[in-house]
Amino acid sequence: KNEVEQSPQNLTAQEGEFITINCSYSVGISALHWLQQHPGGGIVSLFMLSSGKKKHGRLIATINIQEKHSSLHITASHPRDSAVYICAGRGSGGGADGLTFGKGTHLIIQP
């Protein structure tokens, strides 16, 4: 069983809609990453957070350590937001041995 679970696996929405992607993890982590992967394959780090909430432009990430749950929100979604969004946990020891990844959420925003 994967230690990091994302939902939904696939999401199609209309431009302008508010988007929420969820991530649950079953192991202790020191930080959680949200990543964006475009069709070409390259990955961009969106957020790294260990508590509370972070905001960057139209993107908001929250984490609840007690509930082992994080969410990524996109406000006023746009077709250019179409990508795979991946959450990844950094181990409680600092994650020196790398990240544990969810399988990703494939988001399509239709104009």
Added chain:
Amino acid sequence: DGGITQSPKYLFRKEGQNVTLSCEQNLNHDAMYWYRQDPGQGLRLIYYSQIVNDFQKGDIAEGYSVSREKKESFPLTVTSAQKNPTAFYLCASNTGTYNEQFFGPGTRLTVL
């Protein structure tokens, strides 16, 4: 511009051949990582290195080898022992264990 470069972007090899994937970073990061991505699966850790001349196996190291002779470089060799090498390979680095990880553009390897 600082960043991570991987080459080539697409790579084809015949079954039974070894192939080396390049990863170079000019971010002065100590730690480097190799991940493999397969359709429908999350990225999985192959090898990582915290410091020059030292590296550790990840979750799926069988059939792979690495070296870390220079801080900037962490090449990955996919050997003929790797049973299912066709995949997308990503290299990453970070400056310390608690810091953000940066990713390269990836190499898509296809074994014919």
